[in-house]
Amino acid sequence: MSQEEKIKQELEDKFSYLSGKVNITRARRIFFSVDLQNLAEIIKFSKEELKFNHLLTISGLDEGENLSFVYHLAHDCGLILNIKVSAPKTNPVLKTVMPYFVSAEIYERELVDLFGAKVEGLPKGNRYPLTDDWPQGEFPLRKDWHPAKE
Amino acid sequence: MHDSHKFNIPMGPQHPALKEPEGFSVALKGEKILGVEIRLGYNHRGIEKACEQNTYTQDLYLIERVCGICSHTHATCFVQAIEEIAGIQVPKRALYIRTLIAELERVHSHLLWLGVAGHEIGFDTLLMYSWRDREIVMDILAMLTGNRVNYGMNTIGGVRRDITPEQANDVLKAVSQLEERTKYYIDVATKETTIIKRLSGVGVVSYDDAVRLEAVGPTGRASGLDRDVRRDDPYAAYGELDFKVITDNHCDVFGRTIVRVKELMESYKIIRQTIANMPQGPIVVKVARKIPAGEAISRYEAPRGEDVHYVKANGSEMPERVKIRAPTLANIQVVKHMLKDRYLADMPIVIAAIDPCFSCTDRMVSIEYDSNKKNETISWATLHDYSIRWHRERGTDFTDLNKRFKAGLKV
Structure with a gap:
């Protein structure tokens, strides 16, 4: 059994709701989606049990009604786990994953600034990457946001 | 000064270490740093947004300009993601040429860093020497690609320029010259008292902290963190090449210097192999303008550490989303940790020692004319x-x- 299949098996054995949902897209790449409320336990399990000890980044996506967020976790063997969650655009609330990955802070701030995500548990600090006087409610990476024409 | 006195000193955004803007707010007690807050974003240029409004080919040229040093890095990382989504089999010769340029880029970047590090510790002779020698690799890059930076070698499905046997010969000659010089730098870095005394015990990150803070690139490897995308998640031709991942256990700026100079020797080894083993054949395959819907994540070991690109395609000529995570962003938490309880005078070299690149990290030109108006993107004219x-x-x-x-x- 390949490393990818082993990880898939362990995930599906641990979380019944993942059964049949975990896709191995190529060598060293695994993608799947989960409900928002299950994210924390999957991240915890992936880090502590499966040893995915490196958060590469979090990618935000504007998918119309929803905003989606892909957590890219890497293993020392080169495998990447891509976990996608979605939240309604009207109230895109996430919980910080900083308890598992300290590095998440800057990636989560990026989601706050560019997508308008609300991240619970994020400590106070400088925003990133927009300016301090950036107008409220303007989220540049949402699809309905366009830079003003000259 | 009274013992309880604490000062907050703003440093930057123009410019605490390298010639790029970043803001630091340093809490000081005497000369000791109690804590540092870092404000990034001064180089945010809206490249990710712009990518959604341009075709894949246009994006490739834009993304090459995310960084002036790691230009081939970003272009390759991006193009790999597209090729994976579209299921393109890139010709082997193209993969070897990509690897060759990648390692030449690492050589120029590491030599540049060595000069900057010398400068930051007042050892400008090292700056003069290493930047003079860096010209050798810059000339080679210009000969192969037509440019000193922003090489424009990549295209979706392969590379745009082939390497002739004469050019390959010139590369080998230059590599021999550079190798001689690098041996000298290894000697200087490991034996010169000024360097050893100035860099040892400065900017310390233990192995455990490097793991916890997820340090990338030479910064992590100098703390014994044995991670290198070229070996762990091979791309281009790296899977077929023989090279060592350099690590060191000094865990300080001295260790980071050793890792980089030794990595230069590995790069020469890789360059020689790419030339010796370069397969014959085409350098590019034709690719349709529309990329089928899908997503991919691509990694690349940049000179500064791991570069990550996530691309989502929607079946059109333009990507749905392009996400870039440059290595410096991953090392920001590490810098904060390195500076704590250190002296203010160490700040420039500690920051420089991660080889930061803030234009990679930030990416948007967006100018705000007044607070009531929406932000506007400003044209070059x-x-x-x-x-x-x-x-x-x-x-x-x-x-x-x-x-x-x-x-x-x-x-």
């Missing part, structure tokens, strides 16, 4: 005019000088 006007208002006017230049007069 407007920015140019604005700059002329700004200087003229302050008494500097180059109009006359430009006219004299055009007329071919001596100034």
Whole structure:
């Protein structure tokens, strides 16, 4: 059994709701989606049990009604786990994953600034990457946001 | 000074270490740093947004300009993601050429870093020497690609320029020259008292902290963190090449210096292999303008550490989303940790030791004219005019000088 299949098996054995949902897209790449409320336990399990000890980044996506967020976790063997969650655009609330990955802070701030995500548990600090006087409610990476024409 | 006195000193955004903007707010007690807050974003240029409004090919040229040093890095990382989504089999020769350019880029970047590090510790002889030698690799890159930076080698499905046997020969000659010089730098870095004393015990990150803070690149490897995307998640031709991942256990700026100079030797080894083993055949395959819907994540070991690109395609000519995570962003938490409880005077070299690149990290030009108006993206011509006007208002006017230049007069 390949490393990818082993990880898939362990995930599906641990979380019944993942059964049949975990896709191995190529060598060293695994993608799947989960409900928002299950994210924390999957991240915890992936880090502590499966040893995915490196958060590469979090990618935000504007998918119309929803905003989606892909957590890219890497293993020392080169495998990447891509976990996608979605939240309604009207109230895109996430919980910080900083308890598992300290590095998440800057990636989560990026989601706050560019997508308008609300991240619970994020400590106070400088925003990133927009300016301090950036107008409220303007989220540049949402699809309905366009830079003003000259 | 009274013992309880604590000062907050703003440093930057112009410019605490390298020639790029970043803001630091340093809490000091005497000369000791109690804590550091870092403000990034001064180089945010909206590249990810712009990518969604341009075709894949246009994006490739834009993304090459995310960084002036790791230009091949970003272009390759991006193009790999597209090729994976579209299921393109890139010709082997193209993969070898990509690897060759990648390692030449690492050589120029590491030599550049060595000079900067020398400069930051007041050892400018090292700056002069290493930057002189860096010209050898810059000339080679210019010969192979037509440019010193922003090589434009990549295209979706392969590379744009082939390497002739004569060019390959020139590369080998240059590599031998560089190798001799690098041996000298390894000698200097490991034996020169000034360097050892100045860099040892500065900017310390233990192995456990490097793991916890997820340090990437030479910064992590100098703390014994044995991670290198080239070996762990091989791309281009790395899977077929023989090289060592350099690690060190000094856990300080001295260790980071050793890792980088030794990595240069590994790069020469890789360059020789790419030339010796380069398969014959085509360098590019034709690719449709529309990329089928899908997603991919691509990694690349940049000179500064791991670069990550996530691309989502929607079946059109333009990507749905492009996400870039440059290595410096991953090392920001590490810098904060390195500076804590250290002396203010160590700050420049500690920051420089991660080899930061803030233009990679930030990426948006967006100018706010006034707080009531929406932010606007400024065109090059407007920015140019604005700059002329700004200087003229302050008494500097180059109009006359430009006219004299055009007329071919001596100034």
